[in-house]
Amino acid sequence: MTAIFTRKTTAPAAQPDGASGQPYKIKLLQARWIFYLSAAVVIGSIMSFGLITFLFFDLNRQSSIFMLGMILPMTFLVIICLNFILxxxxxxxxxxxxxxxxxxxGNLDVVIDTKGAEEYKEIYESFNLMVKELRITKEEMQSFVNELAHEFKTPITSISGFADYLYQTGDxxxxxxxxxxxxxISDQSQRLASLSQNTLLLSKLEACQIVTEKETFALGEQIKQCVILLxxxxxxxxxxxxxxxxFDFDYCGNKELMEQIWxxxxxxxxxxxxxxxxxxxxxxxxxxxLEISVADTGVGMDEETQEKIFDKYYQNDTTSLTKGNGIGLSIxxxxVELCCGSIAVESQPGYGSTFTVTLPC
Structure with missing residues (x-):
């Protein structure tokens, strides 16, 4: 089976058929059943042909003997053809x-070679695509767990360290x-709670494919309310x-999700x-x-940061203990993607940033 697959890693493949190491094979039909089926098809066809010719074309004895003699070679010919196809x-x-x-x-690096697949090519391609999606999902899950564990470690260490210090020093x-x-301790606890909530929200959003519970509401008024909250x-x-x-306009969408954006x-x-x-x-x-922009006069970003700003857990500012969790912009x-819209950022270091959300009406 070495020519059947191309592998993306050099790791040895799992034994395909238990401990024997023999290629996994399937027997569609036993040889005797192929012979019986072929013989029945050939004999039935010749007899049918003979009956038709006898009734309509006055078949004579010599022709009948000739047709009987053709049964054996025709049977073997059909067997050979069927055997080749099977x-x-x-x-x-x-x-x-x-x-x-x-x-x-557990091997997600296997790829079926589509060369010479003929009518099975579409099946092989669909299988390869499925395995690729499984591999990507597995890699993303591993990355997610590693990043989440890393993000949880910092606030937990801070909370534990300062709490122990306060306990030991006493009065x-x-x-x-x-x-x-x-x-x-309070800030780190709040950060940990926010990280948990945002992580759960992002997981739900990534699993979601369509936006439900849409309604028409005053989007301009919603943004004003978000400003008041902050x-x-x-x-x-x-x-x-x-x-x-x-600043007064309406929009049809999920009100709670839109609030998360602003x-x-x-x-x-x-x-x-x-x-x-x-x-x-x-x-x-x-x-x-609708194009809604949020511009600030902050520190701004370079081009490298702008390319990563929407990645999960990415944080450009790593100096403050009260920093964010790097999930907000991913959310x-x-x-915005679920709403079939787009988001863009324009920024320069020292000149602030402008985020523009474009939503189809």
């Missing part, structure tokens, strides 16, 4: 069965320092939020805009789409 079918089905057994043994630590440590942290950093007065974009602008900065929300409506992109 062998070809057996070989092609064996490829598929061997590949299925490899996958069942000897000053109140101001104690309050600082308690604030760090008004306190904006005021704490003395950031001005600029929204046009005529909350995450505004939080992102809040995080990277220094004190005294400005966040501007704008909208441009056309006959076929935004997934929701």
């Amino acid at each position: 062998k070809a079918m057996e070989k092609r089905i064996s490829r598929l069965l061997f590949a299925i057994k490899e996958v069942s043994n 000897t630590i000053e109140t101001a320092e104690r309050m600082q440590f308690l604030k760090l 008004l306190r942290p904006f005021e704490q950093k003395h950031i001005t939020v600029d929204i046009p007065e005529d 909350i995450n974009l505004l939080n992102n602008a809040l995080k990277f805009t220094p004190e005294g900065g400005t966040v501007t929300v704008g909208c441009k409506k056309t006959a076929s789409a 935004v992109r997934r929701i």
